[in-house]
Amino acid sequence: MITTTGLTKVYRSARSRGRHVTALDGVDLHVREGEVFGVVGQSGAGKSSLIRCVNLLERPTSGTVTVDGQDLTALAGRGRRAGRELRKARSSIGMVFQHFNLLSSRTVKDNVELPLEILGVSGQARSRRALELLDLVGLADKAKAYPGQLSGGQKQRVGIARALAGDPKVLLSDEATSALDPETTRSILQLLRDLNQQLGLTVLLITHEMEVVKTICDSAALMSGGRITESGTVDGLLATPGSRLARELFPVGGAASGPGRTVVDITFHGETASRPVISELARTYNIDISILGAAMDTVAGRQIGRMRIELPGSYEDNVVPIGFLREQGLQAEIADGDGGDAKNHRTAGAAAAPEAAGTAEAARGAAPTVPAQQTAPAKETSK
Amino acid sequence: MTWSEMQPLLSQGTIDTLYMVLWSALVTIGGGLPLGLLLVLTDQGGLLRNAPVNKVLGAIVNIGRSLPFMILLIALIPFTTLVVGTFIGPTAMIVPLSVGAIPFFARLVETAVREVDHGLVEAVQAMGGSIPTIIRKVLLPQALPSLVSAVTTTVIVLIGYSAMAGAVGGEGLGSKAVTYGFQRFENNFMIATVVILILIVTVIQLIGDGVVRLLARRGRAAS
Known part of the structure; x- marks a missing residue:
């Protein structure tokens, strides 16, 4: 469903010439349809760059990104502006954020309607769909509230409802639970799991919390220094002798x-x-x-x-x-x-x-x- | 000077002042808002990143802001004549007032728009929103309280400018204060114009603050 090949992202400093940071160093990722895939790693490992390259919020320096059979890197066009094709492709990829990124000037319902406005859905259909989605995430009674009146967990539910508005096949989650307390985290993860199962949604999430991977992921990858050092199904990783991810998970x-x-x-x-x-x-x-x-x-x-x-x-x-x-x-x-x-x-x-x-372990004897x-x-x- | 003598002069002056200020405020918003947005969008890290355009716009705004208004007023006489047909009277004054206020307002717009959380822009980009969509649905609505404050401040600055314009052939309370209050030593008249100006400024500030409060109430608990 999501495939990246040889994905590289190098940030060049505008001020001091020649200094650059390699955030992604040839990442090959394969997320199968209908699975929840977790990418874990410490901060600075390149997780954020990776997920932002998947919908081309960041333009990769080299490599390709294919989502649902469509090569997004080919759609990108030149310059910083996203062309019509890429914008259309993005509208079928939902994304949720660590800090929710809801518009404080709009009500909950209007926030959920925003992607539909962009898609050009008519007023009544928008309203109906937004209420459906709010019902799905359990916030039907908060439609008229402003984001400022909600708790963190509720805001993230709105964020999820909004991400689902365009009927995406893929949901990207950028540390969606990292700003939430453990209990709220569990309920949000449960919601993501339910959506994955009910809607057949493919979820790619990045997190620094092993607990998240353990709770909902079918597959996981470990990132460090801009590379994926281990990847596979959670079962498969456990079966791999010396898997660091397995040890960190359990x-x-x-x-x-x-x-x-x-x-x-x-x-x-x-x-x-x-x-x-x-x-x-x-x-x-x-x-x-x-x-x-x-x-x-x-x-x-x-x-x-x-x-x-x-x-x-x-x-x-x-x-x-x-x-x-x-x-x-x-x-x-x-x-x-x-x-x-x-x-x-x-x-x-x-x-x-x-x-x-494995080699790290062998080296330590x-x-x-x-x-x-x-x-x-x-x-x-x-x- | 008796009240009955003062009264028609004062009311005519007030009407002229409000006329000049309101129209030039509209022109200022029309010119300064896009200019301020462009300053943010073309800046480094902006959606339309374009260093040359940004530098040129920045330079124009800085020149506009550093010229004393009196000088601008005189320097613009040929331009004003070209646009309005005359450089005297309240309508003619709209031109220098707007030209003087646009750079000021553009900077205020720039600051207001820059404050909008970049995460929101990113969220709308991730939904497939185009740059016009981002401006219309994110940047302007989210910056609205600050933009209203900016308008209030600009209108008050325009009132100050309009008094100055009064000295160079404009009409309004400023010109009346100079002609009657200053040149004829009519202290009562001078005091009356000052009181009216204070009242106008206070009322505009109150309205502006009220609107900002109304707008901010929704988003308040968010931050």
């Missing part, structure tokens, strides 16, 4: 309680995650298992997430139980047990930003990773 902590113990990080994903493997493990091998930390969620009846457990004895003693876990289709990694891999990874992420997560399908214990990866 951080687990907890140190070994003493020497001579093995700390194992287990990742639950996909079909495997509905069985009570931990108790099976304890019963089958008659071992005591402590759970040091866990970050689990149940999505659509399946558990996904990560768990850190501690087994008595050294790694050599636990080859068989770990093999058992892997036979269940789980991904089991030996953690170095210094407590809080999430913390480690965050610092690693900041230091080694452009590196792929921590937490050797064994792919899930490799059930036989691999000597060289232990300890």
